[in-house]
Amino acid sequence: MLPNPHVLSRHRLPQPYRLLLVCFWLLPIGLLYLSLLAAHGPTFSLLHPVLLLALVGMGMPALYVWHEGVDVTEQGLIIRCGGWRHRTYAQLDAWYVDTRPPHRIFVLWDVNNRRIVSRHTAHLTNFDTLARTLKSRIRWRGWPS
Numbered sequence: 783m784l785p786n787p788h789v790l791s792r793h794r795l796p797q798p799y800r801l802l803l804v805c806f807w808l809l810p811i812g813l814l815y816l817s818l819l820a821a822h823g824p825t826f827s828l829l830h831p832v833l834l835l836a837l838v839g840m841g842m843p844a845l846y847v848w849h850e851g852v853d854v855t856e857q858g859l860i861i862r863c864g865g866w867r868h869r870t871y872a873q874l875d876a877w878y879v880d881t882r883p884p885h886r887i888f889v890l891w892d893v894n895n896r897r898i899v900s901r902h903t904a905h906l907t908n909f910d911t912l913a914r915t916l917k918s919r920i921r922w923r924g925w926p927s
Contacts, residue, residue, distance in 0.1 A: 787855040787868075791915070793906040794851035807844035811836050852899065852906060854915050859890075863899050871919045878923030879903060879913075890916075 794800060814836050819826050846862075853860035858870035873892055880887040888906065890899040903909045916922070 787857055787860070789853045789855055789860070791854045791908065791911050792851060793853070793908060793912045794849075795847075795905050796907050800848060803847045804844045807840055807847060811840055852912060854912060861899055863901060867898075869898065874898070874920045876921040876923050877916050888912075 795803070811833070815828075815833055818830060818833060850862050852863065858868060858873065860866070860868050869892065875891045875893045875895065877888070877890040880889060886903040888899065888901050888903050888909070889897060892898050906912060
């Protein structure tokens with residue numbers, strides 16, 4: 783991975799959905815805190831091991847949901863969907879948008895004909911900017927109708 787690539791555009795799950803998903807992931811920690819506070823009284827510490835373990839265990843998926851998406855850089859894409867990886871434009875082969883009802887699905891392949899990304903276009907903010915960038919850099923198999 784290249785050190786600190788300059789990000790031209792970021793494409794994430796639109797707000798408020800992204801924020802709500804993170805809140806739902808962190809909600810059990812708040813409930814656990816309230817139950818521990820009720821059981822132990824006002825002397826309960828926020829540094830309790832059970833609370834810290836829950837914070838780490840539930841905070842990791844919340845952090846992933848917050849950062850999940852596609853970042854466009856000068857050298858390639860930083861893909862944070864199903865894992866975090868960097869692909870240069872030379873490693874990418876083609877992309878297209880499947881417009882069959884009920885949704886538009888964005889699909890991206892690498893040069894080994896492996897599907898790298900398959901996401902609903904509604905789950906990526908400012909999809910038209912991502913599409914224009916990809917269309918100018920790699921092979922294109924069609925445009926959404």
